[in-house]
Amino acid sequence: MNLTTQKRLAADILKVGVNRIWIDPERIDEVSRAITRDGVKQLIKDGAIKAKPKKGISSYRSKKIAQQKKKGRRRGPGSIKGAKGARRPKKDEWMTTIRALRKDLKEMRDNREINKSTYRKLYKMAKGGAFKSKSYMKTYARDHDMLR
Incomplete structure (x- = not known):
């Protein structure tokens, strides 16, 4: 039996796609006789026609990948x-x-490891990009007798 019309009407009434319409296999004769919207609505009410639930997207794979990334994998x-x-x-x-x-400079100045003029000099040098890290700056200050 051809139930395309009934499926189309049911899909329109239930506001779902045609592929999500389920028709009770034991009541196919009854469904095939319903040719109006009202007839299909009645069958929906009776439970002969239903909308299948939406298929979701599984988050299993994404969770697994997130777990691996947490461990440090997948970062090559x-x-x-x-x-x-x-x-x-x-x-x-x-x-x-x-x-x-x-x-670091402020801490050194506040702890009286360097005086104001040395602080200013090192500050300007840091601004100019003379030091690439704190340790380089401290080494420079130590080597040039800037520390008290």
Whole structure:
């Protein structure tokens, strides 16, 4: 029996796709006799026609990948997209470095390890990019007898 019309009407009434319409196999004769919208509505009410539930997207794979990434997997060179400067911009690196240097300089000044003029000199040097890390700056200060 051809039930395309009934399926189409039911899909329209239930506001789902045609493929999600389920017709009770034991009541096919009854369904085939329903040719109006009202007839199909009555069958829906009786339970002869139903809408199948939506199929979801399983999150199993994404959870598994997230778990692996947490362990440090899947981070090889083949997974890297974008240039070095795109993944961590130069400006961000500079800001991190200069903030650390300036914080260290202030601590050294407050703890009286260096005087104001030395502080100012090292501050300007740091701004000019003379030191790439705190340890380099401290080594420079030690080598040039700037520490008290």
